Amino acid sequence: MLWMLRGLFYLIWAAGAMAGTFAFENRKAAVPTLERAGMVYFQLDPVLQTLNLLREPYRAGKGFQVVHQDRLLVLGEDSPFVILDGEIQQMEAPPVVEGGQLFMPAGFFTGPLARLVDGQIRLTGTTLALTDLKLAEPPTLSAVEVHYLGGFTKAVLVFKQDVAFTVKEGSRQVLIQFPKPVRYAGRPLQFDDPLVESCLVKDKQVLLTLKQENTSLSTYSLSNPFRIVLDIARGRTRSSRGAESAPPSRFLVILDPGHGGEDLGAKGRTGALEKEITLAIALRMAPLLAKSGVEALLTRTADTAVGLDERAGFANNRKGNLFLSLHLNAHKLNHARGSETFFMSLDAGTETAPAEEGQLLTGNSPLEFILWDLAQTEYLKDSARFAERVQEEMDRLYGMEKRGVKQAPFKVLAGVTMPAALVEIGFLTNPEEEKRLVGEVFQEQVAQALVRAVLRFKEEIGERWRTAAH
Amino acid sequence: MAHRGALTALIAGVLALAACRPSPPPVGQVREPPPPRPPAAQTRAVTLFFLGASSGELIPALGEMETSPDPAANARRVLDLLLAGPRDPGLVPPLPPGTSIRGVYPLGDVLVADLALPPDTPPLEGTHNEMDIAYAVVNSVCLNVPEFKGVRLLLNGTDRSPLVSHLDLTRPLRPRL
Numbered sequence: 120m121l122w123m124l125r126g127l128f129y130l131i132w133a134a135g136a137m138a139g140t141f142a143f144e145n146r147k148a149a150v151p152t153l154e155r156a157g158m159v160y161f162q163l164d165p166v167l168q169t170l171n172l173l174r175e176p177y178r179a180g181k182g183f184q185v186v187h188q189d190r191l192l193v194l195g196e197d198s199p200f201v202i203l204d205g206e207i208q209q210m211e212a213p214p215v216v217e218g219g220q221l222f223m224p225a226g227f228f229t230g231p232l233a234r235l236v237d238g239q240i241r242l243t244g245t246t247l248a249l250t251d252l253k254l255a256e257p258p259t260l261s262a263v264e265v266h267y268l269g270g271f272t273k274a275v276l277v278f279k280q281d282v283a284f285t286v287k288e289g290s291r292q293v294l295i296q297f298p299k300p301v302r303y304a305g306r307p308l309q310f311d312d313p314l315v316e317s318c319l320v321k322d323k324q325v326l327l328t329l330k331q332e333n334t335s336l337s338t339y340s341l342s343n344p345f346r347i348v349l350d351i352a353r354g355r356t357r358s359s360r361g362a363e364s365a366p367p368s369r370f371l372v373i374l375d376p377g378h379g380g381e382d383l384g385a386k387g388r389t390g391a392l393e394k395e396i397t398l399a400i401a402l403r404m405a406p407l408l409a410k411s412g413v414e415a416l417l418t419r420t421a422d423t424a425v426g427l428d429e430r431a432g433f434a435n436n437r438k439g440n441l442f443l444s445l446h447l448n449a450h451k452l453n454h455a456r457g458s459e460t461f462f463m464s465l466d467a468g469t470e471t472a473p474a475e476e477g478q479l480l481t482g483n484s485p486l487e488f489i490l491w492d493l494a495q496t497e498y499l500k501d502s503a504r505f506a507e508r509v510q511e512e513m514d515r516l517y518g519m520e521k522r523g524v525k526q527a528p529f530k531v532l533a534g535v536t537m538p539a540a541l542v543e544i545g546f547l548t549n550p551e552e553e554k555r556l557v558g559e560v561f562q563e564q565v566a567q568a569l570v571r572a573v574l575r576f577k578e579e580i581g582e583r584w585r586t587a588a589h
Numbered sequence: 590m591a592h593r594g595a596l597t598a599l600i601a602g603v604l605a606l607a608a609c610r611p612s613p614p615p616v617g618q619v620r621e622p623p624p625p626r627p628p629a630a631q632t633r634a635v636t637l638f639f640l641g642a643s644s645g646e647l648i649p650a651l652g653e654m655e656t657s658p659d660p661a662a663n664a665r666r667v668l669d670l671l672l673a674g675p676r677d678p679g680l681v682p683p684l685p686p687g688t689s690i691r692g693v694y695p696l697g698d699v700l701v702a703d704l705a706l707p708p709d710t711p712p713l714e715g716t717h718n719e720m721d722i723a724y725a726v727v728n729s730v731c732l733n734v735p736e737f738k739g740v741r742l743l744l745n746g747t748d749r750s751p752l753v754s755h756l757d758l759t760r761p762l763r764p765r766l
Contacts, residue, residue: 181660181695181736198694200701200741207701207741207748207761213694382754385714393714427754446755449715452681455645461716527720530757541755543716 139245141166152245153215153222159245160215160222166247170236174221183221185235188257188300192235196221201231258282260303260325261344263318265310271352272314274327278345286338286349293327293336295347301325314351327351370577372408372415373439375531376401377446380424385449387553393447394422396556400544401445403566411574431534441505441573442539444531447547447556456549458513459522461541462502463532501538505576509542512568512575538576542569630655635733637671638725639680645717647683647725650675660736661695667733668693668702671725683725685710691746695737699761700730703743706752716755723756724765731764739763 139152139161148169153160167174167185177184182195193202199213208231215222225242233240233249240249259279266273276295287294303320310316314334319326329351337350376397378384384393398419405415416437418430425433434442448455506524514521522543532539544565545552555561632655641648654666668690674682687707694701704726713719727740739761744750748758 177697182697193697195694195696198696198701199692200694200696202696202699207696207699209746378754382712384754446716448717450645450717451721452640452642452645455717527716527755528757528760528762529716529755531755533757541716546715546717548715 137245139247141169142246142248143169144249150247151220151222153217155215156212158212159225159242161225161228161245161247163214163221163223163227166228166232170249172236185232187235190235190300192231194223194227201227203231203234257299258297258301260301260305260320263305263308263325265312265315265318267312267314271350272312274315274318274349274351276325276347276349278347281342281345284340284347286336288336290332291329293329293349293351295325295327295349297323297325299323314353370413370441371437371439372413372573373418373434373437373442373535373537374401374404374415375418375430375434375442375444377444379419379422382424385447385547387547387557388453388550389553389557391547391553391557393449393547396447396547396562397445397544398422399559400562400566400569403563404570407566407570408573411570413573413577427530428534430531434535434537434539439535439537441576442532442535442537443505443509443569443573444529444539444541445569446541446543447545448543449548450546451548453546453548453550455546456552457522458510458545459543460506460510460513460524461527461529461532461543462506462524463499463539464526464528498536498538501576501580502532502540504579505538505572506540508572508575508579509540509569512572513542513544513565516564516568632656635667635670636729637667637675637733638683638728639671639675639677640683640721640725642679642681647721647728648680650677650680652676660734661693661700664695664700664702664730664734664737665690665693667729668704668726671729683721685722691743696741698736698738699741700734700737700739701741701743702726702730703746705745710752712752712754719753719756723758723762727762728764728766732766 137152137154137159139150139159141148141150141161146169148165150165151162164174172185172187174183174185176182177193182193182198185192185194190204191202194214196216197213199210200207201210202208210224210230211226212224214224214227225247228240228247229242236249238249240247260276261279262275262277264275264277266275282301283298285296287296300322301320301324305320307320308318310318312330314330316328316330319328327349331353333354335352335354337352338348340347376394378394378397380394382394384397386392398421401417402420405417408415416433416439418433419425430444448459503524510521510524529541532541545556547553547556632653635652635654636649637652638647639650640646652670654663654670657663657666672682672684672688672690684704685706687710689705691703691705692701693703713722723742726742730740731737741748741761742758744752744758750758
């Protein structure tokens with residue numbers, strides 16, 4: 120009886136099953152497939168085996184992981200989402216578990232899996248074909264050499280092949296970043312050198328930790344074999360450290376009036392619109408700044424729709440020194456009032472700096488802490504300082520509820536590469552504040568307050584530049 | 590020999606029948622065992638985040654829910670309670686009325702929470718409204734279901750909802766407690 124039931128179940132299962140193929144180089148592997156609701160699903164494990172990949176339980180939680188060259192793909196049995204290197208991606212449908220086997224929708228193979236192996240997977244009928252696989256080896260670091268040459272240290276990273284790289288400087292760190300994970304067989308290195316303390320290779324980064332602050336760095340590459348050379352000397356004679364670089368010949372402020380065009384933003388009870396008031400205030404600020412010798416550009420000068428990426432791109436392309444996004448707030452409770460100022464948080468939950476080194480905000484490794492610290496020292500400290508100046512001036516203007524300086528993961532702040540803040544000038548949903556915000560006198564007062572904040576920030580930064588230059 | 594075999598079989602049969610007959614219960618014992626009770630559902634207190642009617646800020650409120658061994662099921666229950674709204678009249682629901690759950694999907698230590706806002710929901714105005722909605726969900730889930738360290742919030746199936754114009758929802762949000 121039991122065998123009959125099993126047979127019946129098999130027949131029912133087989134009715135939805137088809138034979139598929141996974142083609143890779145000259146190999147072809149048979150892959151069981153299923154059709155459900157007009158969609159084709161391929162059994163995952165045979166495809167992974169063909170690629171010499173393995174599905175294993177996810178170490179940090181429920182689900183499975185597939186690791187390829189330090190890249191991590193996480194998937195769940197009942198989830199239409201997968202995470203590839205921290206990015207969540209949606210598939211057309213959740214997986215199907217049939218006969219104890221995991222079947223993934225075709226889009227998983229043509230999308231996340233193809234990106235994991237850095238190739239293209241095309242679907243034709245019930246055949247998946249992997250092409251354009253980047254067979255080149257990952258960047259391989261063969262040696263790290265550090266030589267003190269009297270007055271400066273030459274650190275040389277020797278690679279087996281040419282690699283693209285970028286260099287970032289922190290107060291006591293130099294971070295060399297690569298587009299792909301770097302292969303390195305050696306252990307973290309400690310140096311008996313007057314300037315360079317250690318070298319750590321992890322994932323797509325090589326981190327040099329220095330023994331002191333106030334160093335200068337010169338970076339270049341040599342070929343045959345490919346080498347990245349870093350000349351590190353005492354004293355900051357040159358720098359590319361954002362706001363701490365040499366004093367700029369001009370100080371350019373990018374003013375970003377929020378919303379515009381069809382995007383009205385917040386609306387007041389009497390019909391006042393956020394997009395109009397923010398523009399009016401920004402237009403008042405520009406000539407006030409010009410009078411003080413500060414150039415200002417607006418991301419929009421009329422009632423036009425400008426995307427958030429465009430706003431950030433505008434600021435970056437013009438190499439602004441400071442970015443201020445102007446907004447008006449709204450609340451479902453119309454008594455909410457006051458102004459508040461935001462600057463970017465790298466981690467959405469990060470409200471304050473870590474209490475002590477090693478207590479991490481964005482991850483669990485010292486390297487992540489250092490990365491956070493690098494970014495923090497590059498722009499966030501200045502962004503926080505600027506946000507404080509803005510809020511101080513707004514508090515003085517309002518003389519009432521102080522909502523304070525906060526951090527938030529806002530899109531427009533995430534895109535700009537300069538100190539940046541977003542000010543919520545007041546609540547348009549509060550009838551009292553709406554009345555003030557539409558008035559020209561108050562708009563002029565707000566513009567003057569924000570200009571004072573910019574000038575105070577510029578003065579403080581200028582003081583630092585002057586100190587650094589001597 | 591054949592007779593002895595038949596006798597043995599007869600005795601065995603009689604014994605078997607006797608074993609099948611119900612025997613009278615011994616004096617002082619209950620005849621029928623009590624029917625098995627369904628296992629009592631485990632409940633526990635949870636902390637949910639609603640808007641204070643006077644402060645306008647997110648504040649915690651206590652609730653109670655049945656627990657499951659499955660973290661995703663617990664997260665869904667937390668969201669059900671959040672969407673059901675506060676019992677305390679001094680609190681206001683941060684999410685638009687009529688919001689429902691399209692799905693919750695655990696991915697490692699991140700919960701993907703896909704919420705359906707009513708079709709006529711206007712764009713959320715102001716950063717405050719956006720943050721109230723997002724962090725009411727994130728704080729409530731992460732505080733009560735510690736398996737989840739963050740929430741990736743989707744509105745109507747997308748992280749690029751035109752209803753949200755300030756917050757970056759393309760990355761998981763961590764709680765702000």
